[in-house]
Amino acid sequence: MSRREQIKMSPDEVRAYLAAGRAANVATIGPHGRPHVVPVFYVPAGDGLATWTYGSSQKVANLRRLPQATVLVESGEAYEELRGVSMECDVQIVEDTEEIVRIGTEMMLKMTKGSDEVVTAAAQFIRTQAEKRVGLVFQPTKVVSWDHSKLGGVY
Numbered sequence: 001m002s003r004r005e006q007i008k009m010s011p012d013e014v015r016a017y018l019a020a021g022r023a024a025n026v027a028t029i030g031p032h033g034r035p036h037v038v039p040v041f042y043v044p045a046g047d048g049l050a051t052w053t054y055g056s057s058q059k060v061a062n063l064r065r066l067p068q069a070t071v072l073v074e075s076g077e078a079y080e081e082l083r084g085v086s087m088e089c090d091v092q093i094v095e096d097t098e099e100i101v102r103i104g105t106e107m108m109l110k111m112t113k114g115s116d117e118v119v120t121a122a123a124q125f126i127r128t129q130a131e132k133r134v135g136l137v138f139q140p141t142k143v144v145s146w147d148h149s150k151l152g153g154v155y
Helices: 003-007 011-020 058-065 097-111 116-121 123-130
Strands: 023-029 035-041 043-045 048-054 068-075 083-094 133-147
Touching: 003 133, 011 043, 011 083, 011 133, 023 058, 035 048, 035 058, 035 097, 043 097, 048 058, 048 083, 048 097, 058 068, 058 083, 058 133, 068 133, 083 097, 097 116, 097 123, 097 133, 116 123
Parallel strands: none
Antiparallel strands: 023 035, 023 068, 043 048, 048 133, 068 083, 083 133
16 A cells, blocks of 8 residues: 555545644635635535635635635644645635625634634624625535554654
């Protein structure tokens, strides 16, 4: 078995890894053909991710031109700890306010570790923010994953 096959995560491991993460780097193609890479907080959405962002952001302008992105979620400090998922994605831009509120509420729940009290207190803030934002749903078309801990310290 190749090293690549040894470190590859199963689909269930990928879903669990993404569910445990908070931040992803999103690469879109800018107006001059260069990659535009930005960090976003996210929530899982099926096999992909969802987030919200200002509708006037550069990443949204890029996605309106070409609704494709590469998303990277990674972790680890030492080689034997490196884990990550890179996904080539088709991206849906969500403009329905109620769906944007839902995404924003899920993100707030994740960021506050499930505190319903905080989310209830922030409900008006979330709704006000949703009016200026769009949702982004990243659906993977290709997934590459790695978990170096599967090598057991042998390289």
